[in-house]
Amino acid sequence: MGEFELIAQFFTRPQHPLGPGVELGIGDDCALLAPTPGMRLAISSDMLVQGRHFFADVDPRSLGHKALAVNLSDLAACGARPLAFTLALALPQADAAWLKAFAEGMFALADQHGCALIGGDTTQGPLNICITVFGEVPPGQALLRSGAQVGDDVYVSGTVGDAHVALQVLLGHVTLDDATFAKARQRLEQPTPRVALGQALRGIATAAADVSDGLVGDLGHILKQSGVGATLRAQDAMQLLAACAVSTGATGQFASKNASFISPELHLQSVLAGGDDYELVFTASPANCAAVQAAALASGTPVHCIGQIEAAPGLRVVDSAGQPVAQGVKAFDHFAPHKG
Amino acid sequence: MGEFELIAQFFTRPQHPLGPGVELGIGDDCALLAPTPGMRLAISSDMLVQGRHFFADVDPRSLGHKALAVNLSDLAACGARPLAFTLALALPQADAAWLKAFAEGMFALADQHGCALIGGDTTQGPLNICITVFGEVPPGQALLRSGAQVGDDVYVSGTVGDAHVALQVLLGHVTLDDATFAKARQRLEQPTPRVALGQALRGIATAAADVSDGLVGDLGHILKQSGVGATLRAQDAMQLLAACAVSTGATGQFASKNASFISPELHLQSVLAGGDDYELVFTASPANCAAVQAAALASGTPVHCIGQIEAAPGLRVVDSAGQPVAQGVKAFDHFAPHKG
Incomplete structure (x- = not known):
C-alpha cells in the first residue's frame, strides 16, 4: 500500500x-x-x-x-x-x-x-x-499553570494511580485479579480527557495542569510557575486510587475491593507519582468552592480537594498527624531510566 | 539530563x-x-x-x-x-x-x-x-492544489534535481567532484523554503504545491485535484538542474560545469522525480505572465515556465519534437522500497 x-x-x-x-x-x-x-x-x-x-x-x-x-x-x-x-x-x-x-x-x-x-x-x-x-x-480565560494563589485549594479530578498500577502488572511487578486489572488497564490504555471540566473551570480555577507525568510532577509545575508551594494530605490523596485498592482505614493496610492487594508503598507511589492518568490538577480560591463543585457537576466529573497552596516553596505531603510522608516519590522523566 | x-x-x-x-x-x-x-x-x-x-x-x-x-x-x-x-x-x-x-x-x-x-x-x-x-x-487567498485551469502555464521556482543527485552520491551510486557535490549537498541538506515567493503569488497563481516528493508526483497532485492534465517540455525541465550538470545542447550529452558527469537518464530522473528540493511548482494564466515575473523579482526567486495545463488527464513529458519521454519516471513513495 x-x-x-x-x-x-x-x-x-x-x-x-x-x-x-x-x-x-x-x-x-x-x-x-x-x-x-x-x-x-x-x-x-x-x-x-x-x-x-x-x-x-x-x-x-x-x-x-x-x-x-x-x-x-x-x-x-x-x-x-x-x-x-x-x-x-x-x-x-x-x-x-x-x-x-x-x-x-x-x-x-x-x-x-x-x-x-x-x-x-x-x-x-x-x-x-x-x-x-x-x-x-476566549481571550484571558485560558487556565495557565502560573495562576495559583496562596490559600487556594488544590483539587484533582476523577481518580489517579490506577494507570500506574496497571503498568506494574504489565511489567510483571505486581499481580491483580482479572476484574481489577481490567479496570486499571482501561485507565492506562483508554484515558478520558477532562475536556468538559476544563471548560467549566474557566474563570473559577486559578491554575491547572493535566496529570500526565504524575501528580507530584505536574502539580510541581504549577507551584514553580506560580511561585508558591503546597501541602497535600496523604489520606485524601490515597482515596484517589479507585480500581485497585481502598484503604481499610485505621489499620493502615490497603486491599482491593476485589481481593487484590497492593502494598501501601505502591499505593502512595501510584497516586502521587504514577503517570498516564490524564486527570486535571487545579487550584481555586476557597471562596469558589461551590463554583468548583457546580463545574464538576455540570461536566459530570468528580473532583476532590487534597491540599492547599502555601507561600513556602516546595511540595509537602503529610499524614493525618501533620508529619511528612513520601520523601522518595519522584515524577516521571522521559530521559531518566524507564520507570518500569 | x-x-x-x-x-x-x-x-x-x-x-x-x-x-x-x-x-x-x-x-x-x-x-x-x-x-x-x-x-x-x-x-x-x-x-x-x-x-x-x-x-x-x-x-x-x-x-x-x-x-x-x-x-x-x-x-x-x-x-x-x-x-x-x-x-x-x-x-x-x-x-x-x-x-x-x-x-x-x-x-x-x-x-x-x-x-x-x-x-x-x-x-x-x-x-x-x-x-x-x-x-x-487572508480569506480566499490561500494557494490550493485544486485551482489549475486549462491553458495555464506550469512554473517551477529555482532549481530541482540537485538534491536527488547528492543523495545518489551519498548512497555511492554516482561520483561528483567535491565542489559540485558540495553545492548539490547543500540543496539536499539545507533547502530554502520559498516563503516570500508563495506570498507574492497570492492572487496570481491558480494552484501551487511544493516539490518534496518530486516534480512528477507533486505536479500530479495539482493535476488530479484540479481535474486537468499537463504537458511538460523535457528540454526546459532539464535546464532546472543547476549544480550538477548543464546541457551541452545539440549533442544530447550533459556534463557538469565542474567536470563531473551524470548520465542523461539520471539527469532527467533527478529533475522530474527527485524529491527533497522544496521548490514551488505552480500554475498561472498566460495573462499573468508579467505578474508572475514581477512576483519572482520581488521575492528574489527565479521561476521557469516548463509546460502547460491541458484538458486531457495525465502528465506528458515531450522532447523538442513533441515525442514522449520519461515513461519510467515515478514519484517517491514513503511506503515503496527505499529509492536509494
Whole structure:
C-alpha cells in the first residue's frame, strides 16, 4: 500500500463534516482553520513512542484513542474547546488491520469532541505517533499553570494511580485479579480527557495542569510557575486510587475491593507519582468552592480537594498527624531510566 | 539530563520575542496564538525519520534547518506568512553537542522567517522529528492544489534535481567532484523554503504545491485535484538542474560545469522525480505572465515556465519534437522500497 492510498483508506472521511472553524482538511499542502475572530488558539503536541509510552502488542484501537486523548487532555488543562488535530505517523509497515483499528479508536474519541483530523504526515520508520491539537479559548480565560494563589485549594479530578498500577502488572511487578486489572488497564490504555471540566473551570480555577507525568510532577509545575508551594494530605490523596485498592482505614493496610492487594508503598507511589492518568490538577480560591463543585457537576466529573497552596516553596505531603510522608516519590522523566 | 532541563537548555529562549500573534509560548499545557481576526490559519505537519529522510551521521545543524524548512515550504506552497511552530522530538539519548547544533540550525531559519517555537514534546526513542507549523493567509487567498485551469502555464521556482543527485552520491551510486557535490549537498541538506515567493503569488497563481516528493508526483497532485492534465517540455525541465550538470545542447550529452558527469537518464530522473528540493511548482494564466515575473523579482526567486495545463488527464513529458519521454519516471513513495 502506498502513502497516499494509506491516507485515503484509513484517515480520509469524505462524508464526515469537518465542523465549524475548519475551512480545508486533508489533501493540500496545508490545512486551513478559520478561527472565531478574537478567540485564542490553544495548541499542544505530544509524541508517543513504542516501548516508552506503549507496548508493541497494545490494542491498536486503544492506542488510537490514547494518542488523541493525551493531546485533548492538554486542551482540557487550559480550558479550550477542541477544534481539530493533525496526525503524523511513522509505521514499520502498512498493516491494514492495525491501521483500521487505530483509526477507529482515534476517530471515536475525536467525534465525541467534534475534533476533526485536518492533516498530517505518514512515513516508514519505527512506530511513532505525533498528534498536534488545536482548540479555542476566549481571550484571558485560558487556565495557565502560573495562576495559583496562596490559600487556594488544590483539587484533582476523577481518580489517579490506577494507570500506574496497571503498568506494574504489565511489567510483571505486581499481580491483580482479572476484574481489577481490567479496570486499571482501561485507565492506562483508554484515558478520558477532562475536556468538559476544563471548560467549566474557566474563570473559577486559578491554575491547572493535566496529570500526565504524575501528580507530584505536574502539580510541581504549577507551584514553580506560580511561585508558591503546597501541602497535600496523604489520606485524601490515597482515596484517589479507585480500581485497585481502598484503604481499610485505621489499620493502615490497603486491599482491593476485589481481593487484590497492593502494598501501601505502591499505593502512595501510584497516586502521587504514577503517570498516564490524564486527570486535571487545579487550584481555586476557597471562596469558589461551590463554583468548583457546580463545574464538576455540570461536566459530570468528580473532583476532590487534597491540599492547599502555601507561600513556602516546595511540595509537602503529610499524614493525618501533620508529619511528612513520601520523601522518595519522584515524577516521571522521559530521559531518566524507564520507570518500569 | 532530564526532559525539562533539555527543553530549558536548548529550546527555550527567554530573551527572544515571540512575535505578534503569539500570546504564550513554551512551558504550559498549551501554547496560545492570537490570530489576526478574520485571517485563516494555515497548518502543516511533517515527520522526519532517521534512515528515511536523513542519514544517522547528518550534520545536526543542517538537520535542524531542514526539519523546519520542509514545513515552511508547505506554508510557502499555500501562500501563508509563517507565525510559529511546535517541535516534537524523539531522541535516542540527550547529546548536548548534537542538540545545541540542531537547535542552532533550526532557530537560524526560524528567525529568518519570524517564526517562533511555541511548544512541543521531547521523549526518548528512535530519532524522530515532527514539526507542525502555523501561518496566516487572508480569506480566499490561500494557494490550493485544486485551482489549475486549462491553458495555464506550469512554473517551477529555482532549481530541482540537485538534491536527488547528492543523495545518489551519498548512497555511492554516482561520483561528483567535491565542489559540485558540495553545492548539490547543500540543496539536499539545507533547502530554502520559498516563503516570500508563495506570498507574492497570492492572487496570481491558480494552484501551487511544493516539490518534496518530486516534480512528477507533486505536479500530479495539482493535476488530479484540479481535474486537468499537463504537458511538460523535457528540454526546459532539464535546464532546472543547476549544480550538477548543464546541457551541452545539440549533442544530447550533459556534463557538469565542474567536470563531473551524470548520465542523461539520471539527469532527467533527478529533475522530474527527485524529491527533497522544496521548490514551488505552480500554475498561472498566460495573462499573468508579467505578474508572475514581477512576483519572482520581488521575492528574489527565479521561476521557469516548463509546460502547460491541458484538458486531457495525465502528465506528458515531450522532447523538442513533441515525442514522449520519461515513461519510467515515478514519484517517491514513503511506503515503496527505499529509492536509494
